[in-house]
Amino acid sequence: MTHPSLRPLLAVALVALPAVALSQAAPRSVWDGVYTAAQVQRGAAVYAAHCASCHGDALGGNDQAPALAGGGFLANWNGQTAAALFTRIKTTMPLDNPNSLGAAKVADVEAMILSKNGFPAGSADLPSDSGALGTIAITQDKPGA
Numbered sequence: 458m459t460h461p462s463l464r465p466l467l468a469v470a471l472v473a474l475p476a477v478a479l480s481q482a483a484p485r486s487v488w489d490g491v492y493t494a495a496q497v498q499r500g501a502a503v504y505a506a507h508c509a510s511c512h513g514d515a516l517g518g519n520d521q522a523p524a525l526a527g528g529g530f531l532a533n534w535n536g537q538t539a540a541a542l543f544t545r546i547k548t549t550m551p552l553d554n555p556n557s558l559g560a561a562k563v564a565d566v567e568a569m570i571l572s573k574n575g576f577p578a579g580s581a582d583l584p585s586d587s588g589a590l591g592t593i594a595i596t597q598d599k600p601g602a
C-alpha cells in the first residue's frame with residue numbers, strides 16, 4: 458500500500474523522469490530549429506500589441522526597458538532553458554499586466570525573440586509547456602562551432 462503522503466512525490470517523480478530522460482537522450486538547443494517561421498509571424502503581432510511600447514519596435518529597449526535582442530540579452534540567458542525564459546515572460550510581462558497572456562501567445566512571442574537573436578527556424582512550433590521547453594537550452598554560441 459502506498460502511503461497517501463507519498464503520492465504527490467510519486468506524481469512529481471513520474472512527471473519529471475521522462476523530461477530528464479529526454480534531455481539526456483536528445484540534448485537540444487536553440488540552434489536546432491526549435492520554432493517555425495509562421496510562429497514568428499504570430500509572435501510579432503503579440504509583440505507589437507503587448508511589448509513594443511516598452512521594449513521598442515526592433516527589440517532595442519529604451520531608457521527603462523532592456524533590449525530583448527543582442528549580446529546583453531543573450532548574456533543574461535546563456536546557459537538557461539527556453540522554459541526559464543517562457544516563465545519569465547509569462548509571469549512578469551507585460552510589466553504593467555503580468556500573467557495576462559496565454560501560454561500559446563507567450564510561446565509565439567518567445568519564438569519571435571529567438572528569431573531576432575539569430576537562432577534558426579525549424580519545422581515544429583516552440584512548445585508552450587514547460588516540460589518540453591525545459592529540454593531546450595539557450596546557448597549564445599553554437600555548440601561545436
Ligand code: HEC
Pocket residue numbers: 503504507508509510511512521522523524525529530533545546549550551552553558566
Ligand atoms: C510597461 C513596460 C513593459 C512592457 C509592456 C513589457 N516589458 Fe518586458 N520588461 C520591462 C522592464 C522595465 C524590464 C526590466 C525590469 C524587470 O524585469 O522588471 C523588462 C524585462 C523583460 C525581460 C527580461 C530581459 C532580460 O534581459 O533578462 C524580458 C524577457 C521581457 N521583459 C519580455 C517582455 C515581453 C515578451 C513583453 C510583451 C509580452 C514585455 N516584456 C512587455 C518593461 C516592459
